[in-house]
Amino acid sequence: MFSSVAQELLQLYFASFKQTQKFLCVTHFINTAQSLLSEITLNGGRLCRRRDETYYLDAQEIPAELLHNLNIAINFFADDIAVSSVEVNNYLNFYMKRFFSSKGYWTVPPSHQEAVAELEAIMEEPSEEAVEPATPGRAHENVEESPFNTPLLKKGDSTSSKATTGSLYSPGKDESSDSEDDEEDDQLLLKETDPHLLDAYFLVQGKKLLELLQINMSGSENNAKRMRLMRKASCPIIIYVTEGPRPEKKRWEGQDKLSARKNDKQFVGNILTCTAAVTTGVRMNKLIQWAGEFGLAIPSQSTFNRIFYEMRPSINTVYQKHQDNTLQRIKAAYEREGEPTPWDIAVDGAYDSRGFSAEFCKVLAVDMKTKLCIHTEVVERRQTGGKSGLMEKLGFHNMLRWFRSQRIPIRSVSTDRNLMYQKEIGEYNTEFGENVRWYLDPWHLARRLEKQLRAASMRSQCECIRDWADDLKTHLYTAIKEGAEAGSGDRIKHVFNSCLKHVADVHEWTEDSNTGPVKKCLHKPIAPNEERGKRTISTGSVAHEKLKEIVLQSTFQNDIMIASPYGGTSQCETKNSVDRLYCPKELFLPRTTYPLYVKMATLHLNALREAELNGERVVESRTRIKRKFKERTSELKKKTPIQHLWRKEVHLSYVSTKLPRQTSYGEMMDTT
Structure with a gap:
């Protein structure tokens, strides 16, 4: 409803228009006709078709409620005018003859001056008598007339006697039904379009x-x-x-163009298609094949390559910004009473292909406390004289120097059982006078132990070893934790070796060389009649001797003494999995793009991890699945998906480089 001020303003406009013989523009004319036809068809009205494939509307199809509402609206700015069904019918029939066909509505933009001139010429034609539309029995006759100059019925006119005596077109209304009419009008209103x-x-x-x-x-x-x-x-x-x-x-x-310059040939959608393919790791050649199957128009490979080449500074800028924030967050996690604490990191290397034909090797460092990716060194084979096996060593060498250049102290480095890491750490300590410790990933030790136990259980009289495989893995992690609390590698070895007593149902014993000062199991006392659920491996039996051989193996005993108390390289393996999404193995990538894909994989994984640290990414469901061994099940967790805002930052950074003096596009993108 209009306010009193708006009503007075409309009355002034209408009076001025009547004096100057002004009419509505073409756009308003078309929009009004479309709205009226929509209301009629929604209320059950039907259109009739002539033999010449044009349409018309019978006056009987116009709802009485529509005329009633039109007259109510007109009363806001003209009290002496009433609209009849004949006038509405002539208006809509003229519209359908000019702008409607079997294919639907046809619209004319206001900028097309020819169409405007044509309609203005029609408006200037002399008024003709309004004629009722043809009935379905006379569908071949054309009877529409221009509605622009049809005389409006005024109250009191002889031709509008029905309108002033309570007819369907009468402006008189029952005040008690206003609220019901308003409710029905509200139900017909459509929601706004999602921006x-x-x-x-x-x-x-x-x-x-x-x-x-x-x-x-x-x-x-x-x-x-x-x-x-x-x-x-x-x-x-x-x-x-x-x-x-x-x-x-x-x-x-x-599509919109990137800028308002006349010679600009870059479309926003083309740029967004390429930047989205880059930041999600999608291969453009695969995307072109996929789009070609059903004829989707997308940019060409050459366009993608050009945009990717131009995106390099933007990717590096966004990566550096996020990594600076990552380093600050890790530093805050290690601060104790204002004093910085050396970091515990996990390091792992991965090649771009299997075997000895790799072109690239990436060495990754992950923080053990926050599980955030700190830095990745990418090494090419040509940097090592064409020797693929030396790339991981060079990458770790550069990695340690990078930490020193950033003034980040390191307390320990956890890796797999590659003695190259131990040698490089020793040389680093000697060169810079540091005391960096080298630890082995406990997961690799547990994996090696499980393989040997399951292989031994396949032998005759050793089947009972399989019953203890999972428990012995758990016992290994417990021993590593006990050793970390005691600060002794020997403690790890002695606690773990106590498993040889436990499997034989012996829980207290005298001191021996294998268990050292540990003389009893760490678990609570077991009742004599308590069921263990596993077969006992008696001391001196074939199975016990085989188990003893595996546990007391000198290499394994030495390795568990340097097992990492801070965790393993599992997050490094997760990063390697994400890397395979962006830079798959055995897929040729140009030297300029491989490091960029590695950086985007780092941004991807850190975004997920930061969401977990902030409580935004939680476990939604858990599923038990079977892995390699049938008797074992693993838990698969489904977590909350997140929005990778860094991808939008890369896109906006690239666009800003293309528009150094314009901000309109960036402002537009910021609102999306």
Whole structure:
């Protein structure tokens, strides 16, 4: 409803328009007709079709409620006017003859001056007597007339006697029904369009585009020759010829351009397609094959390569920004009473292909406390004289120097059982006078132990060893924890060796060389009649001797003494899995792109980890699945998905480099 001020303003405008013989513009004329037809069809009204494939509306199809509401609206600015069904019918029939066909609504943009001139000429024609539309029995007759100059019925006129005596068009109304009418009107109102959809892209067939963009060609038989569909990458372009006294060619583009410059040929959708493919690790050649299967228009490989090449500074900038924030967060985690504490890191290397033909090797460092990726060194084979086996060593060598250049103290480094790491750490300590400790990943030790136990259980009289495989792995982690609390590697060895007594159902014993000062099991006392659920491996039996051989193996005994008390390289393995999404193994990548994909994989994993630290990514469901061994099950966790904002930052950074003096596009993207 209008306020009193708005009502007075409308009355002034209407009075001025009547004096100057002004009419509505073409756009308002079309929009009004479309709204009225929508209301009529929603209330059950039907359109009739003539033999010449044009449509018309019978006056009987106009709902009485629609006329009632129209007269109520008119009363806000003109008290002496009432609208009849004849006038509404003539208005809609004229619209359908000019702008409606079997394909749907046809619209005319206000910028097309030829169409505007044509309608203005129609408006200037002399008024004719309004005629009722043809009935279905006379569907071949054309009886529509221009509604622009049809006299409006005024209250008291002889021709509007019905309107002033309580007819369907009467402005008189029952005040008690106003609230019900308002409720019905509210139900017909549509919700506003989601603003996110305004910047979205949709798959549209070319012929559907041409149907949508039938521009003022309702009477033309050669529409196909007056419109041409083209494309530039993913952007549809339509060249069309306008109608009127002076036809001219015009151009419609399905995407915004990057800037307002006339010579700008870059479309927003094409750039977004390429930047999205880069930041998600999707291979453009695969994307082109996928799109080609159903004819989707996307940028070419050359366009993708050019944009990727231009994106390199943007990726490096965003990566450096996020890594600076990551380092600050890790430093805060190690601060104790204002004093910085040396970091405990896990390091692992991975190659871009299996065997000895690798071109790249990446060495990754992960913080053990926060599980955030700190730094990745990428080494090429040409840096090691063509020797692939030396790339991991060079990468770790550079990694230690990088930590020193960043002034980050290191307390320990946990790796797999590659003696190269131990040697490099020793040389680093000697060169810089540091005391960095080298630890082995407990997971690798537990994996080796499990393999040997299951292999031994396949032998005759050793089947009972399989019953204890999982428990012995758990016991290994317990022994490592006990040794870390005691600060002694010997403590780890002695606690773990107590398993030889436990499996034989012996829980207290005298001191021996294998268990040292440990003389009893660490668990609570077991009742004599308590069921163990596993077969006992008696001392001196074949199975016990085989188990003793595996546990007391000198290499294994030495390794568990340097097992890491801070955790393993599991997060490094997770990072390697993410790397395979961005830079898969045995896939050729140019030297300029491989380091960039590694950096984006780091951004990907750190975004997930930071969301977990902030409590934004939690476990939604858990599923038990079977892995390698049938009797074992693992827990698969499904966590909350997150939005990788760094991808949008890369896109905006790239766009800003293309528009150094313009901010309109960046502001537009910030609102999406």
